[in-house]
Amino acid sequence: MVNIIWAMLAVIGIIFAAFNGTMKEVNEAIFATIDDAVMITLTMMGVLIFWLGLMRIAESAGLLQGLTNLFRPVVKKVFPEIPADHPALGYILSNMTANMFGLGNAATPMGLKAMKEMKELDSSGKASRSMITFLAINTSSITLIPTTVIAIRMKYGSVDPTAIIGTTIAATIFSTAAALIIDRYFHWKRTRVRRS
Amino acid sequence: MTLSIWIIPGLILLILLTATYKRVPTYERFVEGGKEGIELAISLLPFLIGMMVSIAVFRASGAMEAIITIFEPVTALIGMPKELLPLAFIRPLSGTAALGMTSELIKTYGPDSFIGNLASTMQGSTDTTFYVITVYFGAVGIKKMGDALKVGLLADLVGIIASIIIVTIVFG
Numbered sequence: 001m002v003n004i005i006w007a008m009l010a011v012i013g014i015i016f017a018a019f020n021g022t023m024k025e026v027n028e029a030i031f032a033t034i035d036d037a038v039m040i041t042l043t044m045m046g047v048l049i050f051w052l053g054l055m056r057i058a059e060s061a062g063l064l065q066g067l068t069n070l071f072r073p074v075v076k077k078v079f080p081e082i083p084a085d086h087p088a089l090g091y092i093l094s095n096m097t098a099n100m101f102g103l104g105n106a107a108t109p110m111g112l113k114a115m116k117e118m119k120e121l122d123s124s125g126k127a128s129r130s131m132i133t134f135l136a137i138n139t140s141s142i143t144l145i146p147t148t149v150i151a152i153r154m155k156y157g158s159v160d161p162t163a164i165i166g167t168t169i170a171a172t173i174f175s176t177a178a179a180l181i182i183d184r185y186f187h188w189k190r191t192r193v194r195r196s
Numbered sequence: 197m198t199l200s201i202w203i204i205p206g207l208i209l210l211i212l213l214t215a216t217y218k219r220v221p222t223y224e225r226f227v228e229g230g231k232e233g234i235e236l237a238i239s240l241l242p243f244l245i246g247m248m249v250s251i252a253v254f255r256a257s258g259a260m261e262a263i264i265t266i267f268e269p270v271t272a273l274i275g276m277p278k279e280l281l282p283l284a285f286i287r288p289l290s291g292t293a294a295l296g297m298t299s300e301l302i303k304t305y306g307p308d309s310f311i312g313n314l315a316s317t318m319q320g321s322t323d324t325t326f327y328v329i330t331v332y333f334g335a336v337g338i339k340k341m342g343d344a345l346k347v348g349l350l351a352d353l354v355g356i357i358a359s360i361i362i363v364t365i366v367f368g
Binding site: 005006007009010012013014016017020022025026028029030032033034036037038040041042044045047048049050051052053054055056057058059060061062063099105108111112115116118119125126127131132134135136138139140141143144145146148149152153155156157158159160161162163164165166167168170171172174175176178179182183186187190 | 200201203204207208210211212214215218220222225226227228229230231232233234236237238240241244245246247248249250251252253254255256257258259260262286288289290293295296298299302303306307308312313316317318319320321322323324325328329331332333335336338339340341342343344346347348350351352354355358359362363366367
């Protein structure tokens with residue numbers, strides 16, 4: 001899917017430019033953009049080094065674990081099919097806290113472990129209710145600090161690179177809440193069909 | 197929003213005070229974790245160059261302008277600037293493509309413009325639905341995904357609409 005979109009963007013662009021007389025602009029855009037991408041990566045590297053360094057301290061100080069415990073009662077309610085002491089809950093929680101702080105690299109292995117544990121609970125080979133809920137939360141991902149976006153804003157000289165933290169948190173709360181509500185609705189629809 | 201400028205310094209303060217109190221070797225841990233950032237940024241570079249060049253060709257040729265103008269009546273209906281349509285479309289498909297597109301938009305319209313702020317919020321507030329679903333279900337070998345994709349995409353739509361409304365209230 002992405003392969004086709006990627007190739008088509010360039011192909012359509014070049015063919016369009018041939019008829020539109022904008023080949024000169026296309027040429028300039030190619031080389032200017034390569035330069036831009038490198039510069040953005042450098043800015044991003046700085047932000048990522050700082051942020052991941054800080055997060056390693058937070059982890060060692062037990063702050064991420066503390067947050068995990070804080071969310072446990074809420075998450076238990078969201079996943080009624082997982083027994084309270086099951087390891088799946090722990091992995092789900094670690095995955096959520098890591099995602100929240102932009103630690104995608106740490107979040108994915110935790111998420112995969114959570115999926116494996118949930119599969120143990122339901123051996124039907126189909127996506128279980130808990131799995132769908134877990135993915136719904138993950139795809140709308142609660143974000144607290146959008147580090148890469150802040151880096152890009154810095155690169156292009158924003159007067160206030162972090163101005164969008166507030167709006168991002170607000171938007172992410174809406175989309176996560178929506179994901180949970182939509183998930184519940186589909187679950188309700190599924191069980192209703194089964195009963196009748 | 198003046199609250200935003202307090203979030204990062206506040207977090208740094210909280211982390212450093214707690215860590216020092218618990219006798220964590222703060223500076224050493226910082227350097228250790230920071231090294232991961234180098235690898236992460238470098239590994240993103242090929243994705244960014246590939247996507248950004250492709251998008252730049254599409255935009256510079258005039259093709260993007262021609263296509264999004266067709267959809268203008270639809271985007272005007274929900275109060276979204278038409279320039280953001282490609283980002284809204286690609287966000288659930290590919291995270292790095294969306295990142296490339298966000299950079300392009302911020303560069304073209306400026307980070308503090310309405311479009312810049314909205315693109316930043318849209319990029320930051322959701323994740324790549326298709327990627328997450330493919331990786332997570334793929335890893336445990338589940339082919340029947342149930343309603344997962346529907347739920348994810350509908351939530352993305354709500355996220356986009358919420359971003360537009362919130363950014364309009366705060367920056368509009």
